[in-house]
Amino acid sequence: MRALGDPDLLLRLILGANIVLFAVALLLDPAAAGFTMNPLGLFRPSDRALFALGATGTIPIDGYGRLWTLLAAGYLHAGLLHIAFNLAALRQLGLIVGREYGAGRMFVIYTVAGVCGFVASWAVGVRLTVGASAGVCGLVGAILYYGKSRGGSYGAALYRQVGTWALVLFLFGFLVPGINNWAHGGGLLAGALAGRLLGYTERRRESAAHRALAAGLLALTALVLLIALGHGLAARFGR
Secondary structure: OHHHHOHHHHHHHHHHHHHHHHHHHHHHOOOOOOOOOOHHHOOOOOHHHHHHHOOEOHHHHHHHOOOOHHHHHHHOOOOHHHHHHHHHHHHHHHHHHHHHHOHHHHHHHHHHHHHHHHHHHHHOOOOOEOOOHHHHHHHHHHHHHHHHHHOHHHHHHHHHHHHHHHHHHHHHHHHOOOOOHHHHHHHHHHHHHHHHHHOOOOOOOOOHHHHHHHHHHHHHHHHHHHHHHHHHHHHHHOO
């Protein structure tokens, strides 16, 4: 697939999938989303809609056996500010990782980190959660590993810059209630480890094996999102 050789195109596909799922979540339960309610509640998908589309946590996994939500939840968001912040960060950080690791490895890092972040939050008992931030934190982890490993003025500057973002993100998470810090921490660690295992372009060129792994994860993601849409439509229109 051409997107696996073009970080910008691949990021546009990821961003587009997030936006489509957000719109679908709003349309599944329009009254609860605020279309006929208090304007302060506008563009906030209901828990019912998010659950139907693949929110993850102990409720969907332990109660319903929906392990596929560990992947789907990374493409869902709980409000307009939530998705705007995550997608802006994803766009900026994804381009850096795509430049230094290649598009295929960037997608592997993003996907694996997102799943690992949600596994961590599930393990500690988070009941219901969504958002791209676990995968975004994985990109942060990969950049931190790259900056520390590469060294030099460029590596050190990148490490300091992204390290500051990571610190602000975690402080924000502890100060603001409702933020899934377990997913953030799990994603960050998984992203750094994935960056180390996969390597970056200056040390190891992206191989056919890297691209094959990325293609497999891309196909799996597409399948899971189709399952999510199927569950959402079934919840909206009945079985």
